[in-house]
Amino acid sequence: MNETGVSRKPFFYDVTLRDGNQALKKPWNIKEKEIVFKALLELGVQGIEVGFAAASDMDFDAVKHLASLANDKVVVSTLARAKEYDINKAYEAIKDAKKPRIHTFIALSPFAMKYVLKKDPKDVQKIAVEMVAYAKSLLGEKGEVQFSAEHFGDSLENLDFVIETFEKVIEAGASIINLPNTVERYRVSTFVNMVKRVVERIGDKAIISVHCHNDLGQATATTVESFFAGATQLEVTLNGLGERAGNTNLYEVAVSLYNCGVPVDLNFSKIYETALLVEELSGVPICEKAPLIGRDALAHRSGIHQDGSIKTKNMKKGAYRPIDPEFIGRKGEILEFTSQSGKSAIYEILSSHKWPITIEEATYLQPVLKKKAEEKGALDFNDIVEEYKKHILNVDGPFKVLEFKELHKEDGNQFYFLKLQYNDKIIKDECVGDGPIDAFINLLNSHGFNLKLEEFAQEAFDIEQKGSSAQALTTIKLKNLNTGKSVIARGMDPDTREANIKAIVNGLNLLFREK
Ligand code: KIV
Ligand code: ZN
Secondary structure, three states: OOOOOOOOOOEEEEOHHHHHHHOOOOOOOHHHHHHHHHHHHHHOOOEEEEEOOOOOHHHHHHHHHHHHHOOOOOEEEEEEEOOHHHHHHHHHHHOOOOOEEEEEEEEOOHHHHHHHHOOOHHHHHHHHHHHHHHHHHHHHHHOEEEEEEEOHHHOOOOHHHHHHHHHHHHHOOEEEEEEEEOOOOOOHHHHHHHHHHHHHHHOOOOEEEEEEEOOOOOHHHHHHHHHHOOOOEEEEEHHHOOOOOOEOEHHHHHHHHHHOOOOOOOOHHHHHHHHHHHHHHHOOOOOOOOOOOOOOOOEEOOHHHHHHHHHOOOOOOEOOEOOOHHHHOOOOOEEOEOOOOOHHHHHHHHHHOOOOOOHHHHHHHHHHHHHHHHHHOOEOHHHHHHHHHHHOOOOOHHHOOEEEEEEEOOOOOOOEEEEEEEOOEEEEEEEOOOOHHHHHHHHHHHOOOOEEEEEEEEEEEEOOOOOOOEEEEEEEEEEEOOOOEEEEEEEEEOOHHHHHHHHHHHHHHHHHOOO
16 A cells, blocks of 8 residues: 555665764774674665774775775765865775765754853854865765754754755755654654745755664654655665664655555565664664564464464455565564464464364363463463373363273174273273274264264374374364264374274273363
8 A cells, every 4th residue: 555655765774884873882893884884785785885994994994895895876975074074084084985975964053062062053053064065176067965953853843954054965965864753752743844834945955864873762753754745765774773772764654655565675674684783783682572583573372363473374464463574584473372362363373383273172172271371471382282191182181081991802792892991981892893993983982972984094104204203193083973063083102003993092082071
């Protein structure tokens, strides 16, 4: 769906190697930066701010190196304060890139100009214009200049002055105007309305960009809404790295826009592996609940959600997920059984591991597993199999109404000899039949049961799933003709005959357990 009808393509400008890097406890060296840079190329972002060339010799060298690696499909940029020294460093580092950009900035908010820069607004404006002109004079036609009004989000009171400054820096050579929410303090709509005012005034003269920090957790919303308000360049980071609570997370913005029908030129299938790579390189763990990339972000534990997710699992849109996990390079949704889970989860977890199960059997197992989960917490596949073996392959415990003792046929004898215990009564008898199962059922019927074997199948089942531990698995459908009730029952044993007997005993216990 395209709820807005916007067909403009966003320009993803990644600042992980600059804003993300400057907030790391141990900023990356050239080698590490190169790995992240290559991951960004694989993702297909349109612009990469590779560092802050004047920040340190290491960062200067890294910017220079990455600029030399860049192809002509991606803009490569470096940050510079609005100071000649920084701009010279930036130019030296970036000049060999195929598409170089210098990104210079100065604060324009009343608070920052008064208390941090300690300068008069007119002087700040003059510096901005002069430094943009200087950067442009170095780059010439080959490169672009981006200008940022640091603390734009805190500039509501002097927005006209800020926009006037933008007009002047554009005349001086800036072609990208970036609006940073340097510290997220207010509402999404306050920022977005400011973006709208800038777009109305200068949107036809420069590319408008937003750069949102996540101090209040609204950076993705602010960036997405800013796009719809007319900002084309979206500054983002991988895994939401960045100063303090980080910057807008690339994945969240990209998926939100994609879901809204906006054409997003990114290689979405690389998202998850990139996230894991960045987690490892940065030492910043991905929060378990982080949208899209958190280990728990696609897990379901409650019955209603499990049911909905199972019913829609092969569809593009899922009942309880924002995106098909495979689209971002993840495996499917995760189901875990807890005391809040339902039978669908049991069925799905076992059958996805190729264990035979019917929904009736899952219904039967549910209270048993619930009880276990109440004590233990989430149950994994192995916990569930353990109970399956106990209660499906060997119907036992309070439900046990019938116990098998023996069945044999002596050589040369046409009778089977059978002994079993039904409640407290021992039944011992001889019986005939077309094989042991038939004889077994005939004997039961002659003792007051009224049973019919409706289906029978036997297969080799590899219980450990290792290819070397096959046992016979008998599956039958047994009907109580008195009540009309049928059950599916299973028996497993290395011996094929024993597997059949177990299936019948289990079937009888299932049929009569409610009595
Ligand atoms: O957050 C910010 O204001 C910045 C600028 C340098 C763009 O990172
Ligand atoms: Zn920033």
